[in-house]
Amino acid sequence: MTDPTQLLAARNPVSEDTLRDRGAAPEGVRMRDEIMARNPRVARPQRRRVHIGGIIGGAAAVGAAALVGALFVMTGPQDEPPPSGAIPEGGWGMEATVRVEPSPGGLSLEDASERAAAIIEARGESRGMDNVQADVLAPGFVRVTVPWAQFESQFAPLLLGSPRVAIYDLDRVTLANSATDPARALRVLRGRPGTARSGEWYAISGSQLVAGPLSAPTGGRRLWAWVEARSGVVAARARSGTSFRVLRDTPVADSIDITSIEESTGRIRAVLGRSVVASRPALVVSEPFAIGYGPSIVASGRSSSRPVATANFALGGGRRVPEWAISVGGLDAVLQQASVRGIGTPPQRGGRRIPTPKRLRLVVRTGLDPLDAPGAFREGSVRLVASGSGGFRAWEFETTTARLVASAGGNVFAYGMCALGPTAPVIEKCFGAAAFVFGPVAPGVRTVIVSGSDGTRVARMRPRNGWFSATIPAAQTGGGVEVVALDASGAEIGRR
Amino acid sequence: MTASDDPRHRFEELWDTQHAAVLAYALRRTDPDTARDVVAEAFTAAWRRIDDVPEQARLWMLGLARGALSNIRRADRRRAALAEQIATTVARDGSVESLGLAEAIRDLSDRDAEALLLVAWDGLSHAEAARVVGCTTATFTVRVHRARRRLAALLGRPTTTPVVPEGSE
Numbered sequence: 260m261t262d263p264t265q266l267l268a269a270r271n272p273v274s275e276d277t278l279r280d281r282g283a284a285p286e287g288v289r290m291r292d293e294i295m296a297r298n299p300r301v302a303r304p305q306r307r308r309v310h311i312g313g314i315i316g317g318a319a320a321v322g323a324a325a326l327v328g329a330l331f332v333m334t335g336p337q338d339e340p341p342p343s344g345a346i347p348e349g350g351w352g353m354e355a356t357v358r359v360e361p362s363p364g365g366l367s368l369e370d371a372s373e374r375a376a377a378i379i380e381a382r383g384e385s386r387g388m389d390n391v392q393a394d395v396l397a398p399g400f401v402r403v404t405v406p407w408a409q410f411e412s413q414f415a416p417l418l419l420g421s422p423r424v425a426i427y428d429l430d431r432v433t434l435a436n437s438a439t440d441p442a443r444a445l446r447v448l449r450g451r452p453g454t455a456r457s458g459e460w461y462a463i464s465g466s467q468l469v470a471g472p473l474s475a476p477t478g479g480r481r482l483w484a485w486v487e488a489r490s491g492v493v494a495a496r497a498r499s500g501t502s503f504r505v506l507r508d509t510p511v512a513d514s515i516d517i518t519s520i521e522e523s524t525g526r527i528r529a530v531l532g533r534s535v536v537a538s539r540p541a542l543v544v545s546e547p548f549a550i551g552y553g554p555s556i557v558a559s560g561r562s563s564s565r566p567v568a569t570a571n572f573a574l575g576g577g578r579r580v581p582e583w584a585i586s587v588g589g590l591d592a593v594l595q596q597a598s599v600r601g602i603g604t605p606p607q608r609g610g611r612r613i614p615t616p617k618r619l620r621l622v623v624r625t626g627l628d629p630l631d632a633p634g635a636f637r638e639g640s641v642r643l644v645a646s647g648s649g650g651f652r653a654w655e656f657e658t659t660t661a662r663l664v665a666s667a668g669g670n671v672f673a674y675g676m677c678a679l680g681p682t683a684p685v686i687e688k689c690f691g692a693a694a695f696v697f698g699p700v701a702p703g704v705r706t707v708i709v710s711g712s713d714g715t716r717v718a719r720m721r722p723r724n725g726w727f728s729a730t731i732p733a734a735q736t737g738g739g740v741e742v743v744a745l746d747a748s749g750a751e752i753g754r755r
Numbered sequence: 756m757t758a759s760d761d762p763r764h765r766f767e768e769l770w771d772t773q774h775a776a777v778l779a780y781a782l783r784r785t786d787p788d789t790a791r792d793v794v795a796e797a798f799t800a801a802w803r804r805i806d807d808v809p810e811q812a813r814l815w816m817l818g819l820a821r822g823a824l825s826n827i828r829r830a831d832r833r834r835a836a837l838a839e840q841i842a843t844t845v846a847r848d849g850s851v852e853s854l855g856l857a858e859a860i861r862d863l864s865d866r867d868a869e870a871l872l873l874v875a876w877d878g879l880s881h882a883e884a885a886r887v888v889g890c891t892t893a894t895f896t897v898r899v900h901r902a903r904r905r906l907a908a909l910l911g912r913p914t915t916t917p918v919v920p921e922g923s924e
Contacts, residue, residue, distance in 0.1 A: 263906040266856050267875040270845045275779040282774030290791075291770045294799050295763060370894050377897040 351603030352406040355414050359399050361592040368398040371592040376401045379417050379594075391417065400597070411599050412660040418594040426535050432507040511535055609699070609725025610644035610655060619654060619665055645697045645728040653689070653697050653728065664689050666697070685753030686727075686744040696740055697728035703752065706745040762805045769801060769808060773816045780820050783876045785840060789827060796823035814886045817877065821869075821887060838868040859909035867902035874899055 281287050357379070361371035376393035379401065383391025392404045405413060512535040620636060637657040644664070645653040651668035666689070686707065687698040696709055700722045707727040709718040717740075718729035731740055744753035777797050781790035797819040801808065809815050828837070838860055846857035860868060873884035885895035 262903070263856075263859075263910055264871060264875045264903055266852070266910075267845070267860075267871055267906075270848070270853060270856070271783070271876045272844050272847070273779045273782045273876075275775050278775040278778050278782075281778060282770055287770075287774060290795055291767065291774075291798070294795065294802050295766060298799050298802055366893070367891075370891050373894050373897050377901055380901070 351601075351605050352404060353408040353411075353414070353599060353601050355403045355405075355411075355599040356396065356597045357393075357401045357403055357418060358595045358597045359401055359592050360595070366592065369395075372398055372401055375592055375594055379403055383417060401594075404602075407605075409601070409605055409662060410660045411596070414596060414599065418596060426511045427509075428511050432509055434507055609723075610642035611724070612639075613641055613643050613654075615639075615641045615656075616654070618667075619656070644699070644724065644726045645695075647695060647728050647730065649730075651695050651728070651730075653695070653726075655699070664698075666695065668695060686742060686755055688740070688742050688755040690740075694731045695728055696731050696742065697726060698742065698755070699726050700744055701753070703746050704744040705747045706749070708743045708745065710741045710743070765808070766798075766802050766805050769805070769812060769816070770798065773812055774798075776813055777816050777820045780817050780877060781824065783844070783872065784824060784837060785827075789824075792827060793820055793823045796826070811883075811886070814879075814883050817879075817887045818889065837865040838863045841868050841872065855910065859906055862909050863902065863906060866898070867905055870895065870899040870902045871906065 282291070357375070359368070359372045359375045361368060365371070366374065372395045376395050379393040380391055383393075383405070390406045394402050396402050403414065403417060405417075408414070512533075615636070615638060619641065637659060640657040642655050643652060644655045645651070645666075647668075649668050651666065653664055653666040655662065655664050657663070685701045686704060687700075688696060689698045690696055700707065702725070704722055704727075707718075707720055707722055707729075708716060709720075709727075709729045709731070711717045711731065717731055720727055720729060727742070742755050743751055746752045774794070778790060778794050781793035784790075785793065797816060800819045800823070801816060842857040842860040845860060846854050863871075869888070870884070873879050873887060874881070877884075879887065881896045881899065882892045884899070885892045888895065890898075
């Protein structure tokens with residue numbers, strides 16, 4: 260992948276070396292001498308005398324500036340956000356005004372606002388919301404436009420604080436190890452007895468988010484585990500294989516700044532703002548960007564020295580740390596959503612509108628993690644969107660804060676495998692009960708191809724009512740299942 | 756008065772060491788006649804403030820050149836936008852790739868184009884470029900990152916792969 264700056268650099272029209280002699284040429288010397296001859300120099304400024312009038316005038320000016328500032332604050336974006344500059348891509352979405360409050364003694368309001376805008380866009384990208392646009396309205400205010408967003412909760416991941424580095428002493432805090440005791444490790448992960456249930460859940464992985472479908476070897480067979488968000492533990496996945504550790508969430512130190520990062524392909528070396536004493540092996544966890552709810556960890560590594568002053572991180576799958584993040588560092592500011600409004604009208608999805616199934620209502624009312632569905636069931640919103648063999652059915656519905664999909668198959672009723680949008684609605688992918696994969700597609704999608712985690716084709720189908728669905732063989736389940744959307748000409752127009 | 760105290764001597768030294776850099780900066784952004792005016796205006800400002808020349812004279816001079824170019828552009832509203840001017844320069848070799856790049860640059864803001872140019876053509880680090888445009892390094896880094904990403908988007912290819920765990924759906 261070519262950096263566009265390199266393309267630009269290759270077309271540099273002027274080499275400085277070719278101009279070396281121009282200043283000493285007769286024309287150059289003539290210009291130089293004329294400049295000196297025709298223009299008076301400005302004397303170095305003397306220390307100014309203080310005049311009372313100047314003080315009063317200065318105070319008045321400051322007062323006027325403060326008044327203007329106060330007027331802006333009183334009538335500014337937090338009360339009535341200015342209208343959107345443009346309809347977001349896709350024709351509908353949401354627009355929020357975000358207030359930026361830099362940490363005391365930290366960045367200027369201007370710099371904090373610029374940085375917040377960049378970080379919000381980066382977070383959008385990292386969540387697959389790559390059309391999020393953040394612009395500085397005025398110092399302290401950023402406007403965020405999220406195409407295809409329908410709910411305020413969809414802004415939440417963009418407005419998290421900016422976490423830094425935490426260091427765990429593996430010898431002291433390991434609760435379970437899947438290599439030696441996979442069943443216990445899974446029990447811990449699932450929040451069964453022995454694990455704290457409050458606070459935040461951490462999921463660490465070089466390649467897979469643990470707070471999702473997890474497969475782990477258990478006595479020669481693969482166990483399909485849905486790991487719910489629980490807390491007080493950290494799941495640290497090994498770089499290779501499927502083993503992982505579950506740690507008590509008690510870092511030796513956290514909130515450590517990264518002062519500099521050197522990156523080569525797949526590897527980064529971070530210099531920490533302060534060194535921490537920890538016995539080896541230590542786990543150093545970095546969260547350059549908050550992804551998802553709570554601190555989702557995107558890189559991990561072991562300390563390279565003792566005490567820990569630097570950390571070597573491995574980034575799998577060709578991932579890179581965006582260049583700006585290396586020198587910009589954390590946000591160092593608090594972001595608050597000052598206002599939000601919808602733009603345009605979301606299109607109706609396919610499927611058949613049905614009365615709310617009793618069990619679905621029960622699950623929504625009683626069984627949901629508030630992070631997934633923080634809101635009340637929206638009556639009349641249920642649509643049966645997919646059905647298949649083995650009694651598989653999938654419903655799309657809304658709460659007051661999210662658009663969700665539930666599915667059932669056989670004796671299993673699974674919920675919350677898919678919170679829809681805000682992403683480009685060409686095709687979306689949900690996993691359902693009885694090893695089904697399904698999701699909504701845009702009207703232009705004529706064919707959907709499903710490939711298993713090993714790359715083999717599982718299914719090719721024509722969507723119905725704006726949705727596709729396919730059964731995944733047990734051996735093909737996992738995070739690697741891929742769906743590709745083709746248009747009428749057979750060209751790929753979307754991939755998940 | 757020693758040679759180093761003599762303003763004329765210091766100006767001549769500044770001219771000798773920085774003329775090529777300032778002229779190159781201007782020629783990368785405008786036509787030769789205007790570039791000459793930019794050089795004259797930047798060095799005139801430098802002569803007037805010869806006592807204020809900092810140690811990193813090159814960055815200071817590029818900052819003066821940048822201001823001079825802005826003044827000239829403001830005075831002549833018919834002048835093409837900086838991004839348009841850059842696009843024209845880039846498209847000069849007529850290759851398909853250059854024409855595509857030029858097309859993308861035309862859609863950038865002048866600020867984005869300037870940020871990219873300071874790095875790609877003037878060879879400045881982010882810290883140096885930040886001094887030229889008068890902002891913090893962090894702000895410039897954000898600016899150039901966003902500019903690069905916008906250009907990449909216009910060219911139809913991303914600059915960075917998101918750092919995100921897989922299987923998060």
